[in-house]
Amino acid sequence: MIEHDFPEEFVPIAAELQRLPYMSPSRNFADNVIARIDRLQPARAVAPVVASRHLELQQGGRQAVIPRRRMGVVQATGRATAGVALIAAAAFMFFEVDVLTAILAAASTQYAFAIAAVGAQVGTLVLGPETIAYLQAGALQAVVLYITLAVGLFGGYAAIRTAAQIAKRKAA
Amino acid sequence: MTPKSYTDVSDQQVVVFAQEGREDAYRELIKRYERPVFSLIFRMVRDKETAEDLAQETFIKVLNNIDRYRPEFKFSSWLFKIANNITIDHLRRRQLDTISIEGAPDAITAERARATAVTVTSGGESPLEELESRELGAEIEKAIARLRPEYRACIILRHVEDYSYDEIAEIVKLPLGTVKTYIHRARQELREYLEDVR
Numbered sequence: 001m002i003e004h005d006f007p008e009e010f011v012p013i014a015a016e017l018q019r020l021p022y023m024s025p026s027r028n029f030a031d032n033v034i035a036r037i038d039r040l041q042p043a044r045a046v047a048p049v050v051a052s053r054h055l056e057l058q059q060g061g062r063q064a065v066i067p068r069r070r071m072g073v074v075q076a077t078g079r080a081t082a083g084v085a086l087i088a089a090a091a092f093m094f095f096e097v098d099v100l101t102a103i104l105a106a107a108s109t110q111y112a113f114a115i116a117a118v119g120a121q122v123g124t125l126v127l128g129p130e131t132i133a134y135l136q137a138g139a140l141q142a143v144v145l146y147i148t149l150a151v152g153l154f155g156g157y158a159a160i161r162t163a164a165q166i167a168k169r170k171a172a
Numbered sequence: 173m174t175p176k177s178y179t180d181v182s183d184q185q186v187v188v189f190a191q192e193g194r195e196d197a198y199r200e201l202i203k204r205y206e207r208p209v210f211s212l213i214f215r216m217v218r219d220k221e222t223a224e225d226l227a228q229e230t231f232i233k234v235l236n237n238i239d240r241y242r243p244e245f246k247f248s249s250w251l252f253k254i255a256n257n258i259t260i261d262h263l264r265r266r267q268l269d270t271i272s273i274e275g276a277p278d279a280i281t282a283e284r285a286r287a288t289a290v291t292v293t294s295g296g297e298s299p300l301e302e303l304e305s306r307e308l309g310a311e312i313e314k315a316i317a318r319l320r321p322e323y324r325a326c327i328i329l330r331h332v333e334d335y336s337y338d339e340i341a342e343i344v345k346l347p348l349g350t351v352k353t354y355i356h357r358a359r360q361e362l363r364e365y366l367e368d369v370r
Contacts, residue, residue, distance in 0.1 A: 023214055024210065
C-alpha cells in the first residue's frame with residue numbers, strides 16, 4: 001500500500017485504481033516472444049568451410065583426413081621409371097656421370113625412404129629392436145651434427161668471402 | 173544450481189539464469205510480467221492487438237538485451253521503462269491518444285470495437301458489489317483513457333503498480349518535479365471525470 005500523499009477526496013479513487021484488474025495477453029504470447037529471442041535460437045547452419053586438399057571439417061568440427069586417391073600399380077611404376085630416367089639423363093648430361101651409376105643413384109634416392117624402412121624392419125628381426133632403436137637414435141644425432149657442421153661451414157665461408165670483397169673494394 | 177521451480181526465486185536471480193541462456197528463466201520472467209506490462213500498454217493504447225504487439229516488442233527487446241541489465245535497479249522498473257518508451261513512441265507515431273471504454277474511436281466495425289473494448293474481471297464480491305465494482309472500474313478505465321498518455325503512464329505506475337515517485341521518474345525518464353506535477357494533475361482530472369459517477 002502506498003502512503004497517502006493525496007487529498008481525502010481521492011482516497012476512494014485510489015482504492016479503485018488499486019483494484020483495477022490485470023488483463024492477459026493471448027495464450028501464445030510467451031511462445032511468440034521466445035521464438036524471437038536471438039540467443040535462444042539454435043545455431044544457424046554454418047557455411048561450408050573450404051577444405052584444404054587433405055583436410056576438411058566434418059560434423060561439428062571433427063577433423064578428418066580425406067583419403068588419398070589410390071594410385072594404380074602401373075601408374076606408380078610408370079611415374080617412378082620416368083623420374084629415375086629424368087634424373088639419370090640430367091646426371092649424365094650435366095655431371096658426366098655414367099648411366100649405370102646415375103640410374104642407381106636416382107633409384108636409391110627415389111626409394112631411399114622405402115629402403116630405409118625395409119632395412120629397419122630387417123635389422124629389427126636380425127639385430128633386435130633395442131639395437132635398431134640405438135642405431136636410429138645415433139643416426140639422428142649424426143644427422144643433426146652434420147647439419148650443424150654444414151651450416152657452420154657455409155656461414156663461415158660466406159663471412160670470409162664477404163670480408164674479402166669489402167677489403168678488395170677498399171683497396172681499389 | 174538449477175531450480176526446479178522459480179516460485180521463491182527473486183527477479184534478480186531469475187535474470188542471472190536467463191543471462192546463462194536458460195529458456196525456463198526467460199519464460200518465468202514473461203510469466204511474472206506479461207499481465208502487468210500488457211495491462212499498462214493496453215490502458216495507454218486501448219487496442220488489444222496493438223497492446224499485444226507492443227508488449228511482445230517490449231519483452232523481445234528486454235530479453236535480447238538481458239546481459240545489459242544492471243542489477244542495482246529493479247528488473248520490473250527496467251521492463252516498465254522499455255514498455256513505456258515503446259508505447260510512447262507508438263502513440264507519437266499513431267497519435268492514438270483519444271480512446272473510449274466501449275472501444276477505440278477508430279473502431280468502425282463491431283469486431284474492431286470488441287477488440288478494443290476493456291474486459292473487467294471481478295474480484296470475488298457479491299453480485300451487487302461486483303456490478304458496482306464493474307461499473308466503477310469501467311468508469312475509472314474511461315477516465316484514465318481520457319488522460320494524456322504521459323499522465324496515464326504516471327498514474328498507473330503510481331496507483332496500480334505502487335511505484336515511488338523516484339522510480340516513476342526513472343521509468344518515464346522525466347524530472348521528479350514533472351512526475352509529481354503529472355500525477356497531481358492526473359488525480360485532479362480523474363476526480364473531475366468521476367464526480368458525476370460517484
